[in-house]
Amino acid sequence: MxxxxxxxxxxxxxxxxxxxxxxxxxxxxxxxxxxxxxxxxxxxxxxxxxxxxxxxxxxxxxxxxxxxxxxxxxxxxxxxxxxxxxxxxxxxxxxxxxxxxxxxxxxxxxxxxxxxxxxxxxxxxxxxxxxxxxxxxxxxxxxxxxxxxxxxxxxxxxxxxxxxxxxGEAHLLAPPDEGPPVEPVERPQHFLVRKLGKEFLVATADVEYAQAAGNYVNLRVRGHDYPLRITMAVLEQRLDPAVFLRPHRSWLINRDQLRSIQPLDGGEALLHMADGASVPCSRRQLPLLRQALGGAAG
Incomplete structure (x- = not known):
């Protein structure tokens, strides 16, 4: 790739x-x-x-x-x-x-x-x-x-x-007040999104990529950005490493949304996503990214 x-x-x-x-x-x-x-x-x-x-x-x-x-x-x-x-x-x-x-x-x-x-x-x-x-x-x-x-x-x-x-703003699902959680809270399969007084669930698998923005991380889902108040490091721990890869200290990507890797001078790269966005990949993370992708990127 x-x-x-x-x-x-x-x-x-x-x-x-x-x-x-x-x-x-x-x-x-x-x-x-x-x-x-x-x-x-x-x-x-x-x-x-x-x-x-x-x-x-x-x-x-x-x-x-x-x-x-x-x-x-x-x-x-x-x-x-x-x-x-x-x-x-x-x-x-x-x-x-x-x-x-x-x-x-x-x-x-x-x-x-x-x-x-x-x-x-x-x-x-x-x-x-x-x-x-x-x-x-x-x-x-x-x-x-x-x-x-x-x-x-x-x-x-x-x-x-x-x-x-x-x-809309995204929130991590909290443990319920009573009874066992319907899904593992430490690795949620959904995010709770509040928008104009309404709440709905966004599947974690639908998150295309995430970008750090100050005290927030913006989750990109079908053309919309949902700010989530969390650090990138904590979010990375909560997501499945088999699905979400971290090519840059400010970015996480869903590997299923990655379409191509464009090497750049200096050892960095641009990752072209399914929605047309370009995500930076640092020189240090590029070999790890390729390894995580199974060596398909040559």
Whole structure:
């Protein structure tokens, strides 16, 4: 079982279901921030028109859109931080300090970014831009930025929570309160999935592969990812080693879903799965994988 040709290392695959959602999220946040900036420009123009005052359209547009663009750039970091340090009922006390420091970092980076954009835009127009006095102007922005940052943290985590509810979260079956378990709990044949208030069972044999994601492992089942709160090492112990192989420290695969192995320069490989995904295989694990497959990959 081997690939058709050698290739160069590819980026780690992203589950198919995530790409459209990320594209929609990026479009939503871009429309929100840029639309708000355009609305602020329009409001200031209408105020100037009402008061019969001159309206510096270019300067106002630069100031509003520079702030929006700086916020959009920082929002990427906020999303990454939310994935790395998610807030849950049992973790928020330990991680709240990280988000407090993140609020200070947001303020400093947002002001620095928008001022830099403004200076560049005004310089291109042959003008000079002065932001204002350090303590007064910067701390004026501090209170606005803290409010914006707090609302974004809530929104990002609320969206992540809703996404988990819609997509579903997997749980290991627990021993029953009374009577013997219907299957060995130490090596379950099913996972319990909770989705939008309903519960159903997913057969372990239907798991195509699993990827570590922070404190979770994402189980891939028929085009859907079900986050399971467990470490990859513990999950590996719970699954049947005759069925599930570990080609990489962050991945487990169902051998029945493996279609081909593509060797790469450096001794690594890409494993092509039945659903079209490509899973990395480390140089150390490749010989063990081939041995587990019975030496069929030559």
């Amino acid at each position: 081997t690939g058709m040709e050698n290739g160069t290392p590819a980026a780690l695959p992203v589950p198919v279901a995530e790409s459209p959602r990320r594209g929609l999220a990026a479009a939503f946040w871009s429309l929100l921030f840029l639309g708000t900036a355009a609305g602020n420009v329009l409001a200031q123009w209408m105020r100037a028109l009402r008061d019969a005052q001159p309206f510096p359209a270019a300067a106002t547009s630069i100031e509003e859109f520079s702030s929006a663009l700086a916020s959009l750039g920082l929002l990427v970091l906020l999303h990454a931080g939310a994935r790395r340090w998610p807030l849950h009922a049992d973790t928020w006390r330990r991680r709240i300090g990280i988000y407090v420091l993140g609020g200070v970092a947001w303020w400093l980076l947002h002001v620095s970014g928008m001022v830099l954009l403004r200076k560049l835009a005004f310089a291109l127009a042959g003008q000079h831009y002065t932001y204002g006095d350090w303590p007064t102007q910067w701390f004026y922005e501090f209170f606005k930025d803290v409010q914006t940052y707090s609302l974004l943290v809530i929104a990002v985590h609320a969206a992540a929570w809703f996404g988990r509810q819609r997509q």
